[in-house]
Amino acid sequence: MRTDQQMEILIRAANPVPDLSVLESNAEPVPAEARPSHAPTTQPLVGSMDPPSTRLNNPRRSPRNLLKPAIGLAAALIAFVLVTEYLGTETLLTSELVQARTDAVDTANTFVLALEAGDVSTALELVDPEAAIDWGPARQPEELRQALAWEQAFALSHTLRDCRAASETTAERAIPVSCILIQTSEVAEDIDNVLEPAVAHLTVEEGHITQATLDFTNLGEAAWNPFRRWVVAKHRDDISIMFSPGPRGWPAVTTEESLSLWESHTKAFLAYFHDVCGWPCTDIQPIPEEPTSP
Amino acid sequence: MGDDVVDPRRERFRALYMEHRTSILGYCIRRIGPTDAADACSETFLIAWRRLEDIPDAPKTLAYLYGIAARVLSNQVRSSRRRGRLDAKLKHLGVNSGQDVSTIVVGHSGHDDVIAALHKLRPKDREIVLLHNWEDLSRETIAEMLGMTKAAIDQRLHRSYRRLAGILEKERESKASRLPGTMRSTEG
Numbered sequence: 001m002r003t004d005q006q007m008e009i010l011i012r013a014a015n016p017v018p019d020l021s022v023l024e025s026n027a028e029p030v031p032a033e034a035r036p037s038h039a040p041t042t043q044p045l046v047g048s049m050d051p052p053s054t055r056l057n058n059p060r061r062s063p064r065n066l067l068k069p070a071i072g073l074a075a076a077l078i079a080f081v082l083v084t085e086y087l088g089t090e091t092l093l094t095s096e097l098v099q100a101r102t103d104a105v106d107t108a109n110t111f112v113l114a115l116e117a118g119d120v121s122t123a124l125e126l127v128d129p130e131a132a133i134d135w136g137p138a139r140q141p142e143e144l145r146q147a148l149a150w151e152q153a154f155a156l157s158h159t160l161r162d163c164r165a166a167s168e169t170t171a172e173r174a175i176p177v178s179c180i181l182i183q184t185s186e187v188a189e190d191i192d193n194v195l196e197p198a199v200a201h202l203t204v205e206e207g208h209i210t211q212a213t214l215d216f217t218n219l220g221e222a223a224w225n226p227f228r229r230w231v232v233a234k235h236r237d238d239i240s241i242m243f244s245p246g247p248r249g250w251p252a253v254t255t256e257e258s259l260s261l262w263e264s265h266t267k268a269f270l271a272y273f274h275d276v277c278g279w280p281c282t283d284i285q286p287i288p289e290e291p292t293s294p
Numbered sequence: 295m296g297d298d299v300v301d302p303r304r305e306r307f308r309a310l311y312m313e314h315r316t317s318i319l320g321y322c323i324r325r326i327g328p329t330d331a332a333d334a335c336s337e338t339f340l341i342a343w344r345r346l347e348d349i350p351d352a353p354k355t356l357a358y359l360y361g362i363a364a365r366v367l368s369n370q371v372r373s374s375r376r377r378g379r380l381d382a383k384l385k386h387l388g389v390n391s392g393q394d395v396s397t398i399v400v401g402h403s404g405h406d407d408v409i410a411a412l413h414k415l416r417p418k419d420r421e422i423v424l425l426h427n428w429e430d431l432s433r434e435t436i437a438e439m440l441g442m443t444k445a446a447i448d449q450r451l452h453r454s455y456r457r458l459a460g461i462l463e464k465e466r467e468s469k470a471s472r473l474p475g476t477m478r479s480t481e482g
Binding site: 001002004006007008010011012013014015016017020159161182184189190192194197 | 316317320323324368405408409412416417418419423424426427428441442443446451452455456458459460462463
């Protein structure tokens, strides 16, 4: 079998437009919608490209755009007055708050990165034992391990993109932090569904996380429901072991037996769509059952 | 009045367009063929114009524009699929509605086997392979562009190459078995 390097040579050789200079010598006319209204339609593209004429590039002529700076100026004045007032009495508190917010973001970053690395112990060190958790199947801090095991079994992973403290200024000790996580699901990818980033909502209080919620965004629609339909079609007997509305509203069961089925069926699902059905596979028939998704 | 005043926004767009138009057009041609590529390229730059303030400076500019182009193409392919389903229904009713969406091609005749194998990759894997080999983007840039780690890109490229090699190997064996008098590898 060919090596990776040999494959790269083959793929590069199959490039339909290997030489971009060919395109330069074959410039097409400027597309109508991207041409300024005063330009002749037959003008060549190279050297003539102007942005589309919109209200945005003629701010002086638009009454709406005259209003915007006025509103902005008024808002800036109000903000200036408020900040001056605030600084006069609470300067020390403000600097403390800035530091607290920075620390809260650091804590949130460390927590999410630890979970990403599968290091539950480090993550748990940052979590208050009484914390309110709603993180996949986990409802208590010690269940985060099961949440990660389920994600692994379902070929789902996250990559931290960014954590930010809530923008409003507050003197509260509890600081809300939101983290954007890029989700990668082999199941969603195999059926060409686009997974949106997940959002983790955390509350950090004096260096400890007192609340953590993971919002999977469209995981249910993009990966969960198609997988569930496939399990219903191919392994109906396992449904009751793997899925349950459960006492806490999470529809995946995370017992040892269930996780083992999640893992083997996810692999079988991927193999099915890779090797049996082929791309594009349209073999998932909608099953009219109650939608149960995260 | 004002016509000879340099608008920095407009100038930035002009520079961006002049520098990257060919790359974006090439990207589109490689994925949907020359017929629709010009429209996709224009659409990409229209979006770039609207979102000019979000576009990062070099060296990240081109990768960002590829990201916009990918979304534009993805929308085009989706509408093609919808059209395809409609065509299928119409065909069933005995109505011929014109072009078959399966004619959306990537490539040319000289390397049909490689192109066909690329089509069997998962869309995201295929995009990574093409960004690296056709658009010549580094693995680090692709990782940043797709919000993934470089290790994940390495893994996906390796996995895709193994899969492509397997597909090509299978195809070669299948062709060999169809040729009369060809020596086949022994099977025990």
